[in-house]
Amino acid sequence: MNENINIDYDGAKILITVNGKVNEDTIFPTIKFTPKSSVLFDLNGLTLLNSCGIRGWISWLNTFSKSVSAVTFKNCNRIFIEQVNLIEGLVPAGGIIESYYIPYYCEKCDLVESELVESKNSADRTIFKNKKCQKCQGPMELDVMEEKYLKFLKKYSKK
Template sequence: MLNVIKEQKDAALLVRLVGSIEEGVQFEQLLGNVPAELIVNCKEVPRINSVGVKAWIRYFQSLQTKGVRLRFVECSSAIIEQVNLISNFVPADSVESFFVPFACTKCKSELLGLYSSAAIKKLQGNVPAQTCPKCGGSAEFDDIPEEYFGFLTR
């Protein structure tokens, strides 16, 4: 079940999506009236199924048609997966920041690093290793750069 936490941020509405996006999601009811700018925080979206994807596309495309500026921040890996798979999942250049998966080469822990789209573009997908907070070892990017960062080149 999806919950939404709303906060006014200057002229924009910031919404934090919390939970899985699945059958029965009603974005119109959850978000209500939307101003000219909507910032969507997707940090706490662990999963989105095919029905959720359809509802997402339908809702956010309707907002685009109305001229709403959409910005997506702190996107989870589940959201980035859909952004890469479905070309119209979000408008071009609307993902401002997202989580990048890392795995420690020493203790095998998994961790996430938050990056801006601009930073990853500058790095050309060559994400530097992180220090593992558990053991101090080296945590390497844990995906295929061309696939995980593919949406940035569209």
């Protein structure tokens, strides 16, 4: 049994939940596809994605990406988004990033916080402004360079 990657089947829908580290020790499970399978990745629990994990991940995706009708990713955290922006193949061609976390920082009290954003709402960049710190009620600022971090949207969001 794989502790990092859990697979749940619901007819032709396959939910893959990733928890913890994806590295050289990760065992990528074999998936049982049905005709017209769709895959939904939930990456909320991903804590590390290193170079060995990336290599294994891309090889694993290549074994099934042609067998599915759709590959969607949700709850993509900063770890995953930063790698997607750098490395081709972490999301297969035609794959969609449905939702992702955007990191914020409060300079006043040093709080770091992430907020889940639906990719379809990202065209309106004003959603990233005027965030208040839950701890001190001061203003929070994006903890990333907006254009660089959101680069993935051009390729992996629904048009």
